Amino acid sequence: MTLAGLELDLDVFSGPFDLLLTLVLREEVDLLELSLAEVVLAYLDHLERRPNSSRAAHEDEAGRRARDEREELDLEAATEFIVLVAALLELKSRLLLGGEEDELLDIEPQEAAEELLARMLDAKRFRAAAAHLRELLAAEHGVRFRTAPPPASLRRAILHTADPGADANQLGEAIGRLLAMPPTINVLHIAVNRVSIAERLAHLRALLRRGSFSFDEAVRGADRMTVAVTLFALLELYKQGEVEWKQEESFGEIAIHGPSRETPRAPLALSGASAGAVG
Amino acid sequence: MSDAWKALDEDAGERGEGSREVADTTVLGAPPDASAGAPALARVVEALLFLSSDPLSTAELADATQAGEGAVRTALAVLAEEYAPGRRGIRLRELGGGWTLASDPASEDAARRLFSRPRSSALSPAQAETLAIVAYLQPVSRPEIARIRGVSADSATATLLDRGLIEEAGHSQFGAVIYRTTAQFLKLFGLRSLDELPDVARWDPTPEEQAQLRERLLRAGEARAGDGA
């Protein structure tokens, strides 16, 4: 099962996968118009279809067995496909994002191959280095270190004579770093509506300050993405112990309020939450 | 030295612990004639005493080594001889119903010089940030530290606790551990009190802000977290 056998029938291209790849690398097919998800789906169909469709009725038992063996997933071809699609995805994401790496877009097949090669070598190197590290760690199996603190008497003695050698200014510097707001990133060129968790956290905290509220209120008029991110933010607040909630029945209203020590934490029916909120 | 150990080993055998001794060596897989060093069981007991920060009873040692208590007592006798006062920098002591290794008091001056000096490794950025948050906002909870830093502070917190710069100061109303700095912290940073912490204004990137330090740190931390997500 070679990749050459993969026939595609897409909006912008009809023909074998190999040809598509060539055309993309030569910029004869616009990568931006190509749905890579469709390519992947076609490949999966291709994998599923092959054994049944190709099995001839008159084949004898031995012939069929030999054929079955041949038709087991060819790992090498599958790996190659994944590597190539990954490369296409990266090229496409660069096209979509634009920016400083523009010059890399005009790459020739030769350059594309070189870049892929460099990447595969890097991956191979560090996989091998990782195996080495695991061996080192295994060789140290059973070696333990003492972690006990110094005895109390010695600790008191140490405190008594400790040298004031540390600079308190580094603490002020650290606070200064933490006070700096991150630069606002220009996201105008991205069409997708962006909702940040920070924003939804702030929104929920603002609602919380006014008292209790329902999840529906929190996401009134919001799109699905905002609803999802809001739910995620709510879970985060719950994890931090800043909110508690109650849902009387599946798909029912989720009542949200600040923490009270009396109320035990109740698990949230997630399906109910999203369905109730989105619907 | 090894002769002394061997003599004890033989002695133990003669005293009637022989059968256990054999069982020990079988279990632990050491050759019966450990001529180069301590007998196998004594070595394992020594390692356990070395690793444990609390005294270990004979019963605990017997459990862990799967040897008899008699054999463990023999091993402890071997170690007691080895660690007799004046022989080593470490002593074997019986304390609170158990056995423990402790440094020889003769090394106290050197230990004080070693530990009272700021450790050679400076604070990592993560440690400095965590310590700064605790110092300026104390008491402060672990989730707050994580919110301000935008990443988990567990490893940095553990190191600061380990170095005695911060300590636990109870729990928040939500059950999170809260932290404060220690007297050791003041001493090492040359501060008489927390009031002497340097004024943050010098490093403040947006000095015109009037809001409280805590609130501003949380806001910036959340902005960073939202940015990364």
Add this chain to the structure above:
Amino acid sequence: MSDAWKALDEDAGERGEGSREVADTTVLGAPPDASAGAPALARVVEALLFLSSDPLSTAELADATQAGEGAVRTALAVLAEEYAPGRRGIRLRELGGGWTLASDPASEDAARRLFSRPRSSALSPAQAETLAIVAYLQPVSRPEIARIRGVSADSATATLLDRGLIEEAGHSQFGAVIYRTTAQFLKLFGLRSLDELPDVARWDPTPEEQAQLRERLLRAGEARAGDGA
């Protein structure tokens, strides 16, 4: 005791570094009957190694004991012999830029029974790969790690941070957190320093293999219809 140290120090100073072996036997080495125990400086060094949870460099030991580095090295040699593998339940190791005492692996079974948890779990493949990238390329940013691995390294990075094997080393010019390995990493992996990691080029494919790979990639890019099917 300070007199004894002083004497040792002077002695070591006179002999210089070249004659360390001679110094071992004639000055500090255990007398033939071995009944007297380790010499004073070796005992203090032993106590400091016992007390410290981090490896101690020769310089730190010399500072704390107020002895010369030569004398400290001699004392370490005495201890190294005492703690030679197979002799004791404790070993002297040179790790992470200094000297430290560690348990002998032969005691691992008993230690696991006593402390009822394994010393440390092995690394997952993703963690090992991330650690390898940090170890070889440090300081390295999170996006760089993700680029090399081809997948996000967030969870592996968090685990490695939490286990104290890597730490933050500031921020890149674009604001990404950059990482480096810790002394703990060296210690747990049995390395004296990062220099002991083998050259990463050692795992490169041969030029022939690389040529073959390049060939295959090019073919995949240029293959025409009609080749297969």
